Amino acid sequence: MTINAVEDPHQPGGAAGQAAAVQDEVYVARQPLLDREGMLCGFELKVRSPAVPEPDPANFTDSENDVAAFAQSVKDAQAARVQVAKRVIQAAAHPDAGSALAGHMAYVDASREMLFDETLRRLPPSRFMLELPPDLVADDMLVSRVIALHGKRYRFVLDDVTQPDDTFAKLLPYADAVKIDFGNTQPALLPKLAKVLKAAGKILIAKGLDTPAAFQTAHDLGFDRFQGYFFARPQAQGMRRAGAPRHALLNLLQLLASDPTVAQLEAELKLNPVLVMHLMRLANSSGLGLGHKVTSLREAINATGTNRIARWTQLLLYADGRKVSLEDDPLLQLAATRARFMELAIERLPEAGRDEADAAFLTGVFSFVDAVFGEPLDSTLDMLMLTRPIRAAILRREGALGALLSAIDALEHGAWSDLDAASAQLVALTPGDVASLALVAAAWAGVADSSAEAAGLERIED
Template sequence: MNTIAAEDPRRQAVPGMTGSIEEQVYFARQPLLDRDAMLCGYELKARAAQPGDADLHATAIPIPDRLVGVHPVVRAAIQPAVRAALVGHIGYLDVTREMLFDESFAMLPTERFLLELPPDIAVDNQLIARIVTLHARRYRFVLDGVVQADHTFAQLLPYAEAVKIDFTGIASAMLPKLVAALRSAGKILIASGIDTQADFEAAFKLDFDRFQGYFFARPQASSARRVSAPRHALLNLLHLLGSEPTVAQLETELKLNPVLVMHLMRLANASSFASGRKVTTLRDAINATGTDRIARWTQLLLYADGRKVALENDPLLQLAATRARFMELAIAHLPAAGRDEADAAFLTGVFSFVDAVFGGSLEGTLNVLTLARPIRAAILTRDGVLGTLLSAIEALERGAWAELDALCVQLAPLTVARIAAFALEAAAWAGVADRNAEASGLERFED
């Protein structure tokens, strides 16, 4: 899905951004998972445009009359690019006191967002009355960043549907009692800062409902379960695709793996590659799809969870696809990048955390994949322009704005705003990958 529409790439409009530079807002997107470790939402962390984003003066989208005077965060949140990047999931949106009292707040769809109240928000009778009014309009609230049950927490708790606890910041001795009290009060419990499997298991045992963090993208002791027969088949197919195989060689390899044949036939018939005629043979499917598209499909299938769930709910595949597509979009806007970097950009993103699939060391896994040296260097040591771009998307994923500012000095003419825009476009592409003409064969399979 292409949400950046302009013929001249130097004058592209930025998705989710409107108006003068002083009014522009962009987002970082962070995943929330349920108890089955499947995606159930994204937090949108807003940042106002900075002086370094001055290039946006020339690229800003004119504000439609109906959006004039709308709060900048609200205006950005209701843009089609943001809706597409949420891929049908709930958005968790940080709000301020000022934003809550802005009358344009009513433009924010109640069914698409949960509103996160910061722990330092100033609470008084006026704020409580406003929250009650918004609650009556079906807005839902989350108490964010909870590390203690203080006075602010007690005042806002009756109006909150969920409580997000800073898992790494709260005293461990306090957790069980607080969780039990909130559970008895019927609150949804969210653990934030969950970046390791150990943290996830601890929060899971405490009966948290949702988990925010990147624990699912880290190598785990149990990762070996992912290296089942289909994963090995995909790896063998990738090796063959890297050697410019003939159609006969591909046909022979695929025939050893009926599951892959099934997916390839679906890919060929569900897309425009078949040129209007039904593909009935494996050889026709290979010819209709092409080795480049088969390779991309195979790379993303490495990350697919073995359970039969929708691809838009699979956090690892979504993260891999988003990173890969982001790298591909961003590299095209760096004049210093050559053809080699452009060709390698997607691969750099897609294999940047392949150790989460196979376990073991990242270097060892990359050796097995026999990737080109620039790709390996970008992933292992962040060398070259590919490595810098990879660091940039990682910083954005964490909402590390200062780090991203520093990286953009090396990535001119890219700005933080444009990187955030490319990330939204990439997220939208990843979210519809199973329905996209280029990737409609990304069907779920069982190990």
């Protein structure tokens, strides 16, 4: 989902000239937050919006005309910031962004202009946490506004904290949570901050956790929420308990790749009762809409179809062995979103057909497979016997599949310049297109067993 950017007030030609000069887009990415059990508990909505440059006094003289021109430039810049704030609120409140949250809480950066804009009411307090950046000027007017919004049940997070300062001290009483930039905070300060803030009853969020070791440190210090992609690293598999045995899933995937008969599938599935249980649940899910209960394995295979069984098996590799619903499982959500994004995005490229869509789905779903097996990615891909273009895309980001994988990876991390570079290789997809498709894919991945359209995924539990 993209939204046209705010008009540039410095462009000549009045409103019409300003509108014609608009080039930038406002669009949204999401980054997961996990709880102490390693399950999803929210998403930060990262909104890319156009920057509004501040007027430079050095460009103006002391003449009466230039003084007036500088004053007008300051006024125009403020008006532009207000319009950007409105666009950011509009993007965060868009139904596509809401669907991508899969019922979880949203965290969104709030500028000064957003806090004072009445369209903020489009972000319901029950669904949104407002993150206050460290460069916010906590003057009396802003503190009063925060107090007023707090009285309306809006909740605040002090964001990117590395060192307590005057702004931190003034806003802390009205914050429900404090997000600490883990990588940029002095290690010796972390235990002190954690102890004081926990004693004050604040929710502690550790930001920038990209390794299991960093997560473990934050966990040991008593942090409550964890933001980063540590859970998608090979060393993180110890956090998760395997569902169906991995070797059984690999054997089934290899069989499915050979266009098996129903009898062959039935024989392979019978070797593992856990897989039989999962398939029976899949066949009886509301998504298939059969209208009757499936009672035999053969009927379940026929009702589900080999293509759907294959995708279910691929995603089942990522399922946590605990009784965790799909929408709460971070690694499965990430893999499913990537896979669906790749499938949707490849259809926008020239000469893409069914085979290319299947290859794109496989590229996305197996791009995290080293996190499951804890082995080097190339050797794990060898076990799966994937085609050369898929392997090249995952290992070296080659070809159109590799460019799409680079694009979704950049979006996940909010690396906007990397997203621009990846999109430039794709021609048919702008960065805004990538963001829009990613939200659609996230909504698809977040569907448990409530979709009657059978394009979604089913709840996976032992």
